[in-house]
Amino acid sequence: MGFEMSSKASCWRTTRLYGDNPGEGDEQWCAHEENNYKINVDAATFVEKNRFGYGWVLRDARGQVLHARTRSWSGYCEPVLAEALGVKEALSWIKASKITKVTIETDSLIVVQAFRSSVTFTSPFGCCIKKCKRMFFRFNQCLFMFC
DSSP: OOOOOOOOOOOOOOOOSOOTTTTTTOOOOOOOOOTOOEEEEEEEEGGGGGGEEEEEEEEOOOEEEEEEEEEEESSHHHHHHHHHHHHHHHHHHHHHOOOEEEEESSSOOHHHHHHHOOOOOOSSSHHHHHHHHHHTTTTTTEEEEEE
């Protein structure tokens, strides 16, 4: 897969939370618009060590790292729940830091699909997604994307 620069912007090809989204999940990086921030969230599970955790990185339009956070716990957790916990914590941090324009990216298609779904899940994962949705929809200029 080659790297192509566009004269317009630099960001992973991304999509809005709802709508027709051609190119979603493409792995082509281009810079995002000025005065907009991007948070990339990822999670990991380590079954053999009985641990799980998440991490996220906040970058500005030039790609400069402004803030990062990681957290891990003892115990077992489904990878998709670990990713949802990371998104929830990133949203909490955004709210506390009063950032107004931000794009949140995750590599978990299941988390993105759960966000888009009108179905209510009664699992720990579903409860986490519900909390994420409540926080997300309080922001005026926040995008949530699969990358």
